[in-house]
């Protein structure tokens with residue numbers, strides 16, 4: 236028996252675009268909404284303060300993708316010259332269970348996380364939104380912006396704030412080159428970043444005891460907030476003032492809340508799972524006034540549908556390294 240190993244470079248060279256990942260992730264959410272996926276809440280271990288290593292198993296019917304992502308997030312890594320997020324993804328043959336691929340998961344994670352922001356925007360943003368706000372100008376912020384560009388055709392202005400000005404500068408330099416039609420604004424505080432922002436993405440380190448900088452009253456009427464960083468960025472009052480609160484996986488949200496570290500401050504009533512919106516089981520945004528919050532924790536279904544396409548491409552092109560089991 237043989238499996239394919241795909242390094243980070245192998246994965247990137249397969250050339251999957253954000254548009255393709257958005258389609259795959261939207262379809263994954265649709266199948267989740269239709270209960271055609273299996274995805275238990277992710278367990279994890281926490282060897283250092285504020286760090287996690289999570290196991291994320293998933294199976295998606297119809298596209299026939301099954302496997303596990305083993306992903307870590309270490310907030311102190313950037314100071315060591317290492318990425319915050321690293322990990323591996325294993326794919327299995329759904330018929331036999333035999334492992335068929337092992338691949339680096341950092342690129343997949345970034346792309347499908349960005350795509351989840353795009354899907355939140357597709358169903359929950361005002362379609363004519365022209366101004367985005369970014370809190371935390373790192374890896375996930377880059378792919379989130381790429382997905383917003385695909386989803387929001389009126390997007391023109393991106394307001395950026397990072398604790399480290401040089402990180403914001405690197406982000407703006409890179410993103411300007413990728414999206415020359417956009418105007419970037421460097422902001423000196425989270426509050427300044429929020430001025431006029433209609434779709435706000437937060438992607439700062441997840442902390443066990445956060446001091447969220449985004450408060451009630453900051454998200455404008457008709458705005459959409461997408462959190463990729465659990466409850467690191469938004470106060471409980473800010474989440475609760477939103478007319479709708481959605482998540483990429485309500486089951487996982489409540490499971491994590493029960494562990495007692497995160498999500499103590501989320502609203503009692505959760506409107507919808509993104510899967511329900513994608514499957515057309517519930518409406519997304521219903522008027523131009525409502526403030527909407529999307530808590531996107533990251534789900535294995537998104538990983539599996541993305542990895543499945545990469546695997547098919549690798550088989551077709553002969554990419555990667557074959558390893559004996």
Ligand SMILES: NC(=O)c1ccc[n+]([C@@H]2O[C@H](COP(=O)([O-])OP(=O)(O)OC[C@H]3O[C@@H](n4cnc5c(N)ncnc54)[C@H](O)[C@@H]3O)[C@@H](O)[C@H]2O)c1
Pocket residue numbers: 308313319320344345348370371372373374375376396397398399402438439440441462463464465531532533534
């Ligand atoms: N929801 C998901 O699907 C998903 C997936 C991957 C990562 N994440 C989370 O997204 C977050 C960002 O991950 P990343 O890979 O982009 O990390 P990163 O290190 O590349 O980026 C984080 C950025 O936040 C900045 N920052 C740190 N503290 C800040 C603060 N208080 N205010 C403003 N900026 C601050 C850093 O300077 C850095 O530029 C992490 O919390 C990670 O766990 C979520």
